[in-house]
Amino acid sequence: MFNKLKAKLSGFKDKIGSKIDEKAVAIESVEEIVEEIVESDEELESPVSISPSSQEVLEEKPEIPAEETRTDPKEESKTTKKFGFAQKAKALVFEREFILEEDDLEEPLWDLEMALLESDIALSVSEAIVNSVKSQLVGTRRRIGSNTGNIVEDALKNAIYDVMSANVFDLDEYVEKAEKPVHIVFIGINGTGKTTSIAKLSKRFKDQGMSVVVAAGDTFRAGAIDQLAIHADNIGVKIIKHQEQGDPAAVIYDAMQHAKAHNVDVVLSDTAGRMHTNINLMEQLKKVCRVAPPDLIIFVDEAVAGNDAVERAAQFNDAVPISGSILTKTDADSKGGAAISIAYITGKPILFLGMGQGYDDIRKFDPQWFVDQLFGE
Numbered sequence: 001m002f003n004k005l006k007a008k009l010s011g012f013k014d015k016i017g018s019k020i021d022e023k024a025v026a027i028e029s030v031e032e033i034v035e036e037i038v039e040s041d042e043e044l045e046s047p048v049s050i051s052p053s054s055q056e057v058l059e060e061k062p063e064i065p066a067e068e069t070r071t072d073p074k075e076e077s078k079t080t081k082k083f084g085f086a087q088k089a090k091a092l093v094f095e096r097e098f099i100l101e102e103d104d105l106e107e108p109l110w111d112l113e114m115a116l117l118e119s120d121i122a123l124s125v126s127e128a129i130v131n132s133v134k135s136q137l138v139g140t141r142r143r144i145g146s147n148t149g150n151i152v153e154d155a156l157k158n159a160i161y162d163v164m165s166a167n168v169f170d171l172d173e174y175v176e177k178a179e180k181p182v183h184i185v186f187i188g189i190n191g192t193g194k195t196t197s198i199a200k201l202s203k204r205f206k207d208q209g210m211s212v213v214v215a216a217g218d219t220f221r222a223g224a225i226d227q228l229a230i231h232a233d234n235i236g237v238k239i240i241k242h243q244e245q246g247d248p249a250a251v252i253y254d255a256m257q258h259a260k261a262h263n264v265d266v267v268l269s270d271t272a273g274r275m276h277t278n279i280n281l282m283e284q285l286k287k288v289c290r291v292a293p294p295d296l297i298i299f300v301d302e303a304v305a306g307n308d309a310v311e312r313a314a315q316f317n318d319a320v321p322i323s324g325s326i327l328t329k330t331d332a333d334s335k336g337g338a339a340i341s342i343a344y345i346t347g348k349p350i351l352f353l354g355m356g357q358g359y360d361d362i363r364k365f366d367p368q369w370f371v372d373q374l375f376g377e
């Protein structure tokens with residue numbers, strides 16, 4: 001997953017890491033070391049070992065408050081047991097520090113932006129990431145340990161996390177608290193994985209102890225109703241269906257009536273795949289939303305479509321405001337562009353990632369997990 005993007009980010013990290021090494025200068029500083037709190041008399045009598053972080057230790061004896069010397073020995077013992085004190089020493093440490101100027105980063109940042117664009121990350125998102133990395137790295141005096149790569153990695157992680165975590169939304173929490181039945185409509189173009197995602201989420205809700213009905217609102221594509229019926233049968237959830245070419249709004253309305261009559265928790269409505277440019281089908285979608293108003297509209301597209309998926313999400317969002325997206329086929333996506341861009345561009349969060357064809361191959365989206373994947377082994 002995302003292997004090409006990982007390699008590109010790693011290349012940037014190495015480049016800036018070498019630049020930092022080039023610019024870093026050694027500095028000396030005195031550091032106060034406070035050793036562990038001494039808890040008892042016995043420990044007080046034994047010498048306390050100090051392991052300074054560098055060559056020279058400037059000694060400093062433990063300080064005992066003057067009035068303690070006047071107290072009864074038993075009381076003193078109690079006092080030290082109760083409060084203890086810290087063993088202190090000062091060490092002369094050698095560290096390195098650096099300041100990166102804008103000039104130092106100009107070329108690597110340009111390369112980073114190109115790498116992000118080649119990974120199908122939308123232009124405005126690439127710019128946001130590059131600007132964030134720049135503002136984190138340029139101009140501030142920073143001290144470094146031995147690993148310069150961590151400084152760059154942290155800057156990249158922060159930048160990518162920020163663009164991905166727009167309006168994070170917890171679907172499980174929403175469904176748990178919402179008035180039932182919760183109605184979720186799935187939209188998107190053909191073949192991106194709407195039906196499969198409905199099947200995966202049906203199983204997920206069922207595993208959480210909820211009752212689920214699926215509505216076969218894709219009356220347009222031959223075989224779509226049967227496909228959903230097979231999933232429903234495999235998972236053990238009820239399906240509401242009409243004839244092919246029937247009115248999807250009527251099917252979905254019936255599914256909601258059934259759910260209300262039988263205290264069903266969640267209704268997941270399939271719809272026919274459509275291009276956002278197909279005016280008739282978009283009108284049909286609006287009709288579905290009028291007749292059986294959804295609590296949530298989830299846009300489904302495939303991660304492998306990259307920028308196209310992001311543009312489609314934005315256009316669908318203009319037609320019928322989406323609540324969030326599911327990106328499918330991330331198991332086959334080496335670029336990661338759609339996953340990184342879609343929340344930033346639509347202002348609506350990614351809710352789940354499809355990661356395979358099995359019913360359990362769905363993962364609740366967590367931007368931190370995603371960012372960690374990009375820098376993991």
Ligand SMILES: Nc1nc2c(ncn2[C@@H]2O[C@H](COP(=O)(O)OP(=O)(O)OP(=O)(O)O)[C@@H](O)[C@H]2O)c(=O)[nH]1
Nearest residue numbers: 190191192193194195196273328329354355356357
């Ligand atoms: N590798 C992989 N394949 C997936 C994933 N999600 C769906 N698919 C496959 O993508 C193909 C299309 O999935 P569907 O669920 O039929 O797509 P759809 O959007 O309902 O298609 P239409 O009914 O034509 O609108 C199927 O072969 C799925 O098994 C995924 O996360 N990973």
